[in-house]
Amino acid sequence: MMGNQFADIAALVADRNGNVIAEAGNNSKPPLGDPTQHAELVAVANAAKHVSPETLAACTLYTSAEPCCMCAGAVYWTGIGRVVYALSEHALLGLTGDHPENPTFSLPCREVFAHAVRRRASAVVQPPSAQVGNQSHPARKLLHLQRLT
């Protein structure tokens, strides 16, 4: 069950008009996956290959789970301006504990961004979980909710 529970972790990057620039699913589980290739990291890296730094600054990363410190670092280095997530890192840790398939950090991405020195840190938004619901692709649901506001 644990393997399927986190198979739906996904992320996308959208521009200020809600156009999806990059999208990725979680493909980081060993033995076939690369543990450094979280959906958030892949999505922001691909977005950075396709648009200018100015455009990235106005982009939002929508993700089903709060970016870990590695992915928050990728958000910082790409200069993406905003992060919207459904499940907090704390809640994810509560679900997984110290399970070997997802030994997550207990470090909110806000903490990582709070230590940014060189450029503006990304804004972080977590909509009420009731709005997101149990979606197969929460990142798309989050993008849809943002389009409505």
Ligand SMILES: [Zn+2]
């Ligand atoms: Zn991550």
